[in-house]
Amino acid sequence: MSNSKEILSLIRNLIKEKTGITYKENKDYFLELKLAPLLKKAKCAKIMDFYNLIKSLPFDDNLFKEFIDAITINETSFFRDGYPFDILRIHIFPRYIQEKKNKKIRIMSVPSSTGQEPYSIVMTALEVFPDIDRWDFKIVSGDISEYALFRAKQGRYRQIEVARGLNAYFLGKYFTKINDSEYEIKKDLKKYIEFHKINVLDKNAIIWKETYDIVFFRNIMIYFDLNTQKELLSRIKDVLKKDGYLFIGSSEVIIGISKLFKIEKIDRRVIYVNSK
Numbered sequence: 001m002s003n004s005k006e007i008l009s010l011i012r013n014l015i016k017e018k019t020g021i022t023y024k025e026n027k028d029y030f031l032e033l034k035l036a037p038l039l040k041k042a043k044c045a046k047i048m049d050f051y052n053l054i055k056s057l058p059f060d061d062n063l064f065k066e067f068i069d070a071i072t073i074n075e076t077s078f079f080r081d082g083y084p085f086d087i088l089r090i091h092i093f094p095r096y097i098q099e100k101k102n103k104k105i106r107i108m109s110v111p112s113s114t115g116q117e118p119y120s121i122v123m124t125a126l127e128v129f130p131d132i133d134r135w136d137f138k139i140v141s142g143d144i145s146e147y148a149l150f151r152a153k154q155g156r157y158r159q160i161e162v163a164r165g166l167n168a169y170f171l172g173k174y175f176t177k178i179n180d181s182e183y184e185i186k187k188d189l190k191k192y193i194e195f196h197k198i199n200v201l202d203k204n205a206i207i208w209k210e211t212y213d214i215v216f217f218r219n220i221m222i223y224f225d226l227n228t229q230k231e232l233l234s235r236i237k238d239v240l241k242k243d244g245y246l247f248i249g250s251s252e253v254i255i256g257i258s259k260l261f262k263i264e265k266i267d268r269r270v271i272y273v274n275s276k
């Protein structure tokens with residue numbers, strides 16, 4: 001087989017099998033563009049040579065990791081969409097402060113991409129809890145992309161990244177300027193987050209072993225087909241505590257979500273609750 005269209009279709013199938021991500025045929029140009037530097041690096045003259053090489057590689061092979069980094073889309077920002085963090089700050093966290101006697105809070109923030117989402121949750125919590133260190137407060141986070149995960153753990157952001165979503169107050173309070181163009185999240189904030197390499201398709205992934213008060217599972221379902229979405233929703237339901245909250249991306253429409261979760265409107269925004 002030598003037709004590059006056919007090989008790209010095999011690569012799309014391989015991506016789906018390994019990550020769940022569905023690449024549509026009309027994105028082949030994008031895929032080719034993303035893979036071009038890897039073909040060069042792997043000294044593959046043709047896309048077919050690259051496919052033959054990559055399909056046999058294990059997940060922990062360096063080239064395979066770079067392949068995953070190349071095909072994942074790590075688009076994110078601090079306080080993305082605003083309202084989930086407002087709802088945490090105004091409604092959910094104050095209620096926990098009043099009602100949670102065991103002082104234990106578990107939050108899933110997956111995928112982390114480069115870390116802006118879990119760090120935004122921590123900053124929100126620090127603004128609300130009078131003494132968070134008297135709480136057992138933990139965010140479980142991570143991503144399939146090692147590049148994204150490395151950056152999330154590092155917590156270092158360029159000027160253009162901090163300008164997306166952070167105001168001067170948050171930047172001044174929670175970040176240290178490390179040089180002319182980079183800021184780093186203060187070490188103290190990192191202790192509330194456990195970062196792991198996570199493939200959400202993997203039933204044994206660490207995220208499925210905890211139970212959570214709140215799940216952020218945002219801007220990932222859009223890349224998956226209906227069956228994968230359905231399977232993941234039911235896994236989320238299993239790990240979300242009764243009356244726990246699920247946040248998805250503001251532009252994500254997930255068929256069947258309202259069968260599993262109760263829709264609650266807070267400040268005219270829809271969030272999902274596990275009424276069990």
Ligand SMILES: C[S@@+](CC[C@H](N)C(=O)[O-])C[C@H]1O[C@@H](n2cnc3c(N)ncnc32)[C@H](O)[C@@H]1O
Nearest residue numbers: 019072074076111113144145198199200218219
């Ligand atoms: C668009 S970002 C979303 C980040 C963040 N949750 C947000 O809403 O801003 C999507 C992320 O999903 C990750 N991803 C894709 N497939 C995955 C999988 N099977 N398991 C874990 N992460 C995955 C990608 O690496 C990418 O960083």
